Amino acid sequence: MKKMKIGITCYPTVGGSGVIATELGKLLAEKGHEIHFITSSVPFRLNKMYSNIYFHQVEVSHYSVFQYPPYDIALANKMADVIERENLDILHVHYAIPHAVCAILGKQMTNRDVKIVTTLHGTDITVLGVDDSLTKAIKFGIEKSDRVTAVSKALVDQTNHLISPDKDIQVLYNFLDERIYRKVQSDYLKKDYRIEDHEKVIIHVSNFRKVKRVLDVITVFAHIRNQLPSKLILAGDGPEMSAVIKKVQELQLEESVLFLGKQDNLEELYSISDLMLLLSEKESFGLVALEAMACGVPCIGTEAGGIPEVIRHHENGYIFPVGDTDSMGTAAVELLNNEELHSAFSREAVVTVQNDFHSSKIIRQYENMYQELIQEQ
Numbered sequence: 001m002k003k004m005k006i007g008i009t010c011y012p013t014v015g016g017s018g019v020i021a022t023e024l025g026k027l028l029a030e031k032g033h034e035i036h037f038i039t040s041s042v043p044f045r046l047n048k049m050y051s052n053i054y055f056h057q058v059e060v061s062h063y064s065v066f067q068y069p070p071y072d073i074a075l076a077n078k079m080a081d082v083i084e085r086e087n088l089d090i091l092h093v094h095y096a097i098p099h100a101v102c103a104i105l106g107k108q109m110t111n112r113d114v115k116i117v118t119t120l121h122g123t124d125i126t127v128l129g130v131d132d133s134l135t136k137a138i139k140f141g142i143e144k145s146d147r148v149t150a151v152s153k154a155l156v157d158q159t160n161h162l163i164s165p166d167k168d169i170q171v172l173y174n175f176l177d178e179r180i181y182r183k184v185q186s187d188y189l190k191k192d193y194r195i196e197d198h199e200k201v202i203i204h205v206s207n208f209r210k211v212k213r214v215l216d217v218i219t220v221f222a223h224i225r226n227q228l229p230s231k232l233i234l235a236g237d238g239p240e241m242s243a244v245i246k247k248v249q250e251l252q253l254e255e256s257v258l259f260l261g262k263q264d265n266l267e268e269l270y271s272i273s274d275l276m277l278l279l280s281e282k283e284s285f286g287l288v289a290l291e292a293m294a295c296g297v298p299c300i301g302t303e304a305g306g307i308p309e310v311i312r313h314h315e316n317g318y319i320f321p322v323g324d325t326d327s328m329g330t331a332a333v334e335l336l337n338n339e340e341l342h343s344a345f346s347r348e349a350v351v352t353v354q355n356d357f358h359s360s361k362i363i364r365q366y367e368n369m370y371q372e373l374i375q376e377q
């Protein structure tokens, strides 16, 4: 396969989409492609040196005449610089707004035939797609991209429903680095966190936005805690944190809930967990569920968005309607009490990740898509 020069733009500090964009760049670099990140800061997962990964920082002028710093224009300008100087074959942007629109503008500032690929991650469609001030820009960004991908079938359907773009959108699922996300020996953490051997460990990881319904996580955990000795690990932070703390206090669960804040090395936390709860009302994919499953943790999720494409009901976990905390609590207790069923779900979780979301498979799909585009020239 021809080695390509690929530009990547993402939100370098934001959750799952930044993680996927960065991991994609790293894995493509490992396959010999030359990668150029064009972002406002170094992507937080770019934590290792690669001789074929370059970083081009977008700098925004803060002149007093500008009421708002012109980030989008500065990004388009930087994209144009990199397209020309590095002779990029592909510019792959994550999020339609503003990145796809900037890429189209940046390309127009050059006379190069770089191909633009846009990946939709969710919030750009499910939240911004209903904002009248942005729908035309989102549609424009999608329609003028050479290829558009989305991280789940559900997100393709939602995009078609909300924006009706005149464009085929291809599903390319998220993936993870299996060398990192696997069951590891981290039992020492149980001792450190004062988790007794007979206690079950439930985990929730998110940015604690309202859409994640972390209060439901607490309700379900309270149900579990009533029936079984257990601890809840909460990893992450965000706007709902004070409401969550208040609810934990009201239910007198302070001794059983561990607030860990933002954490790296999540595989160590998943490896001591028995169950992951992802109870969001909007979720285009649910990367944290995939990470937990890769470490052998069954998940309970909601019917929202792409979650059922990852968590399969009665196979590797359970799916319930958003807010049905009674059913979630009952299913959780049954699963945690049934060792045989729990082991079967745990094994199946690992198999699902290997078969359907393996990085080698997904990276090949991206490479093939890029190659096809280049050959269209």
Ligand code: GMT
Residues within 6 Å of the ligand: 014, 015, 016, 017, 018, 020, 121, 122, 123, 126, 151, 174, 207, 209, 211, 282, 283, 284, 285, 286, 287, 288
């Ligand atoms: O979940 C978030 O709030 C962060 C957001 C992001 O932009 O990183 O996540 C979105 O993209 C992830 C990677 O594709 C998906 O796994 C998340 O499901 C998706 N979040 C939503 O749709 C709410």
